Ligand SMILES: *[C@@H]1O[C@H](CO)[C@@H](O)[C@H](O)[C@H]1NC(C)=O
């Protein structure tokens with residue numbers, strides 16, 4: 001009983017193993033295809049990025065995806081942002097010098113807010129009229145902390161909007177100056193970055209970095225993984241094929257032997273019958 005069960009169990013196990021083996025081979029081949037694809041896509045992307053970085057003027061594959069404004073437009077944007085910053089600073093400084101820092105008589109109604117106390121420092125304009133960089137004069141406050149400095153000059157106002165305490169700025173004027181400074185500050189700090197995005201120099205820099213640092217490794221490793229998978233799946237497949245061939249060969253041989261035995265038995269039985277019959281002629 002036991003050997004029969006053992007042979008039966010072994011056969012089942014072998015069948016399961018063979019099926020599992022084929023699934024494994026199919027899986028590794030699919031994985032292999034994915035890595036081959038990745039390898040090629042990565043290679044294409046790397047080549048495209050490199051071409052685009054190397055040829056700023058020529059039309060490359062990436063040019064159609066990335067909308068780059070030409071450099072002159074980008075520079076115009078930068079100039080415009082400087083101009084706006086400069087003009088805002090000028091307007092703020094005019095309000096400070098012509099209104100807040102002058103002690104008007106109560107007759108000058110719109111300009112009189114009962115200004116008193118120390119003079120408000122003017123804002124440092126970071127650009128000359130021709131938009132070249134300008135260093136701050138002493139006594140000017142920087143865009144970084146102008147609102148902080150000016151907050152010390154704000155007075156408390158009556159219902160009519162007149163200062164009741166020492167100070168030269170009403171909260172309303174202060175908040176308008178703060179807004180102007182915020183805009184100027186934003187333009188100065190973010191315009192260069194936005195312009196970089198506009199003329200794609202930021203993208204160029206990023207791409208050349210990716211191409212230099214990541215592309216060689218990506219292509220090398222995806223290639224190695226893909227070659228390794230090919231080798232493994234081929235080896236597993238070949239061993240499965242040989243196993244199947246070997247199994248068939250062995251079954252064939254043992255089956256053949258059994259057949260020979262059957263034939264011998266048959267012949268013996270036939271002979272017996274013939275001998276018993278006696279008079280029956282041989283055919
Ligand atoms: C402020 O004063 C300057 C001269 O110091 C003058 O040119 C300018 O027009 C004045 N601005 C206002 C709004 O009064």
Ligand SMILES: *[C@@H]1O[C@H](CO)[C@@H](O)[C@H](O)[C@H]1NC(C)=O
Pocket residue numbers: 142144145148149
């Ligand atoms: C404002 O910033 C300048 C430098 O940028 C610094 O010298 C000054 O002390 C600051 N003032 C205040 C009130 O933080």
Ligand SMILES: *[C@@H]1O[C@H](CO)[C@@H](O)[C@H](O)[C@H]1NC(C)=O
Pocket residue numbers: 114116158162163164165166167
């Ligand atoms: C003007 O401000 C001073 C404080 O600097 C205050 O004593 C005075 O009452 C204020 N005048 C008016 C009309 O609000």
Ligand SMILES: *[C@@H]1O[C@H](CO)[C@@H](O)[C@H](O)[C@H]1NC(C)=O
Pocket residue numbers: 175178179182
């Ligand atoms: C200006 O910016 C500061 C933060 O940087 C913010 O707290 C403030 O509310 C802004 N003021 C205005 C008027 O936008």
